[in-house]
Amino acid sequence: MANLLVAQSGGPTAAINATLTGVLEIAQISNRIDNVYGAINGIEGVFSENFIVVSDIVRDTKTMDALANTPASALGSCRYKMKDPTEDDSECKRVIEIFRKHNIETFIYIGGNDSMDTVSKLSNYCKINGIEDIRIMGAPKTIDNDLAKTDHCPGFGSAAKYIGTTFAELERDIAVYKSSGVLIVEIMGRNAGWLTAASALSRLNGGKGPDLIYLCEVPFSTDKFISNVKELLDKKGSAIVAISEGLRCPDGRYLSEQMTEQTSSDEFDVFGHKYIAGAGQVLEEVVRKQIGCKVRSIELNLMQRCASHVASATDLNEAKMLGMKAVQCALEGRTGEMAIIQRLSSSPYEIKFSSVDVNLVANEEKTVPSDYINEEGNDVTEKMIEYLKPLVEGETTTYHIGGIPTHVVLYEK
Amino acid sequence: MANLLVAQSGGPTAAINATLTGVLEIAQISNRIDNVYGAINGIEGVFSENFIVVSDIVRDTKTMDALANTPASALGSCRYKMKDPTEDDSECKRVIEIFRKHNIETFIYIGGNDSMDTVSKLSNYCKINGIEDIRIMGAPKTIDNDLAKTDHCPGFGSAAKYIGTTFAELERDIAVYKSSGVLIVEIMGRNAGWLTAASALSRLNGGKGPDLIYLCEVPFSTDKFISNVKELLDKKGSAIVAISEGLRCPDGRYLSEQMTEQTSSDEFDVFGHKYIAGAGQVLEEVVRKQIGCKVRSIELNLMQRCASHVASATDLNEAKMLGMKAVQCALEGRTGEMAIIQRLSSSPYEIKFSSVDVNLVANEEKTVPSDYINEEGNDVTEKMIEYLKPLVEGETTTYHIGGIPTHVVLYEK
Numbered sequence: 001m002a003n004l005l006v007a008q009s010g011g012p013t014a015a016i017n018a019t020l021t022g023v024l025e026i027a028q029i030s031n032r033i034d035n036v037y038g039a040i041n042g043i044e045g046v047f048s049e050n051f052i053v054v055s056d057i058v059r060d061t062k063t064m065d066a067l068a069n070t071p072a073s074a075l076g077s078c079r080y081k082m083k084d085p086t087e088d089d090s091e092c093k094r095v096i097e098i099f100r101k102h103n104i105e106t107f108i109y110i111g112g113n114d115s116m117d118t119v120s121k122l123s124n125y126c127k128i129n130g131i132e133d134i135r136i137m138g139a140p141k142t143i144d145n146d147l148a149k150t151d152h153c154p155g156f157g158s159a160a161k162y163i164g165t166t167f168a169e170l171e172r173d174i175a176v177y178k179s180s181g182v183l184i185v186e187i188m189g190r191n192a193g194w195l196t197a198a199s200a201l202s203r204l205n206g207g208k209g210p211d212l213i214y215l216c217e218v219p220f221s222t223d224k225f226i227s228n229v230k231e232l233l234d235k236k237g238s239a240i241v242a243i244s245e246g247l248r249c250p251d252g253r254y255l256s257e258q259m260t261e262q263t264s265s266d267e268f269d270v271f272g273h274k275y276i277a278g279a280g281q282v283l284e285e286v287v288r289k290q291i292g293c294k295v296r297s298i299e300l301n302l303m304q305r306c307a308s309h310v311a312s313a314t315d316l317n318e319a320k321m322l323g324m325k326a327v328q329c330a331l332e333g334r335t336g337e338m339a340i341i342q343r344l345s346s347s348p349y350e351i352k353f354s355s356v357d358v359n360l361v362a363n364e365e366k367t368v369p370s371d372y373i374n375e376e377g378n379d380v381t382e383k384m385i386e387y388l389k390p391l392v393e394g395e396t397t398t399y400h401i402g403g404i405p406t407h408v409v410l411y412e413k
Numbered sequence: 414m415a416n417l418l419v420a421q422s423g424g425p426t427a428a429i430n431a432t433l434t435g436v437l438e439i440a441q442i443s444n445r446i447d448n449v450y451g452a453i454n455g456i457e458g459v460f461s462e463n464f465i466v467v468s469d470i471v472r473d474t475k476t477m478d479a480l481a482n483t484p485a486s487a488l489g490s491c492r493y494k495m496k497d498p499t500e501d502d503s504e505c506k507r508v509i510e511i512f513r514k515h516n517i518e519t520f521i522y523i524g525g526n527d528s529m530d531t532v533s534k535l536s537n538y539c540k541i542n543g544i545e546d547i548r549i550m551g552a553p554k555t556i557d558n559d560l561a562k563t564d565h566c567p568g569f570g571s572a573a574k575y576i577g578t579t580f581a582e583l584e585r586d587i588a589v590y591k592s593s594g595v596l597i598v599e600i601m602g603r604n605a606g607w608l609t610a611a612s613a614l615s616r617l618n619g620g621k622g623p624d625l626i627y628l629c630e631v632p633f634s635t636d637k638f639i640s641n642v643k644e645l646l647d648k649k650g651s652a653i654v655a656i657s658e659g660l661r662c663p664d665g666r667y668l669s670e671q672m673t674e675q676t677s678s679d680e681f682d683v684f685g686h687k688y689i690a691g692a693g694q695v696l697e698e699v700v701r702k703q704i705g706c707k708v709r710s711i712e713l714n715l716m717q718r719c720a721s722h723v724a725s726a727t728d729l730n731e732a733k734m735l736g737m738k739a740v741q742c743a744l745e746g747r748t749g750e751m752a753i754i755q756r757l758s759s760s761p762y763e764i765k766f767s768s769v770d771v772n773l774v775a776n777e778e779k780t781v782p783s784d785y786i787n788e789e790g791n792d793v794t795e796k797m798i799e800y801l802k803p804l805v806e807g808e809t810t811t812y813h814i815g816g817i818p819t820h821v822v823l824y825e826k
Binding site: 076078165166170175177183236301302308309389393401403404407 | 421425454457483484485486489490491492574577578579581582583585586587588589590591596614615617618619620649650709711712713714715716718719720721722723725727802805806807808811813814815816817818819820822826
């Protein structure tokens, strides 16, 4: 018997630990896996051999369930870009040495685009060097829902449910005054507007939801925006606007760069993503100056990615299944792939778990198709609603003591 | 039989409609109340005689329950300051004429300090003019928890539960990276730090909660803050800081005024409250400039007051009881009072419903006592925790369809 190593990477979600429990569950019932090791802080924890034996810590189904309902990465995370083995294979070589030392034959990496880049590099290295007994599999995770080849990504459904719920509540909040002005809500999403689109879910049960939805896929016109908002103010005295953080001006620059330029932050992260924030604040100022009405901007900020207390049962269940699928693939001898969800039907909702070559996923971004956005570019279409609806179905159990959630902590920093 | 009129005022909460259901429930079982009218948009709806017959709309216990779980004021709200009848009694006189016209003998006003000012003025007018058959009662409501004479205020417990839950989740989120820098979370509260203190509830179940808590009751020293944060960064690479929006410099100015001065907003609302926002952003800039580490500020913004999906059962139940108590007092011939909660014991939690002269409440603010704050002024004491704990106990039922909450809408704007 050999060991399995699992790690998590990228931004936290409410579902990433459900995927971890899927890995743990299948390992528990397999005769071919000895211990489940967890690397702390993703691939960085592999380099430093900072391992814990997760299968020794999580030994009962109640803890397993509570872990699935714990937000963010219980094994920690990192944003580390590995060297390309075709140029410098020292890092990949080192990882494989460490795997050998700890008798690790299966490595499951749970993460987004950047993490799949790591799965791709490690598995390509193994392929080039004829290493066949080590299997490297990816399990998807990202609230952004921008991974290619999978119908949707674990973490997205829960974030979408949080956003839909929050917009339903904000709409009630804003409705109390006769004239409530403009509320601009900024939602995560640099290049993909899936999360912003989820604001429309607040309309499902008779709610009015956002009046305007601007996704980052559509070049943003400030003039059109002001004209849309003015029309609403004339008609009903208020406007709720959902916007992607990654809105861009027609010249391709992020709307938020207008503000960023005025402050000092012009930072790029290690993957070359530009640090951006503040599209909502920019538009708040635009409304204040050009219309002069009451206006407020809100960022859903980190809350939208870690709100386990309002997680989608569908999301958490699928996340777990994808963890199981990734391990099952490895047990069947597959490597260099990512577990995926294929949608067979939206109504009734039917899916299938499968896997694809991770090279088709790594560093790709799946943005919102144009037929999911209305012609005016200020709302989503019925197609988007049909796509989103099943993903937020079902409520999960939050383990409360004294009215406050309990979370499973696997390691202390 | 005569009619009862109920209205809501001030900022939305997750519990204010539970108080409305309390009013409806007791009216349903009383032989002395005919219709329950609701005035739309508080006292403004009284002046314009914009009434709905709530008892005709909410006729079954399921709708009643769903209404109790609907956030914000289902009857709308206003921020209207009535004229003092000792100086100009035209407004009070008009209100009583309208009451006579609609055969209204009981008026229940659900709201905060400013709303109790209205209750006070109307009841004082009645007293001065020997009007004894109209009874005017207040029912408390405010997430700020700053009403005098009541142990705590409906709406606060649910907001506190949202804040405790959110901090528990944010702490997990921040914990994933080896070095996560500084997270500053700005919480509502201009002059009372109760809500900010509730961030400490995130420590109840083994969570680390915020590292530093700065309430608006303590003059804020930027130097001490920077020194506190630096110490934490040295020790563990991160710091989570909870702050009240109303933090003030030792010279008495709001911290946020430093930013406000740079922008154009220097607005006061009709009650003379200064419009403030941005203490978190000010401190974010301070950290960026003086420490230079990774830093992010978050505002819990409107979400903290309307998050019905994570309401406290204790809060909603008590809110309902206070609505019932206010009506019961009126039926017993009392007027010019506000229903209150008296705490008999924290552990076990025991309370009593009572009422007090509204003049002792109107325009008063109950701030956090000094023995609820630690000596360094950067955390709360065990006394605060004991006070807070019972208020967030218990979870409520959110009525979902398709994974999104359903809300009861009593009128269309």
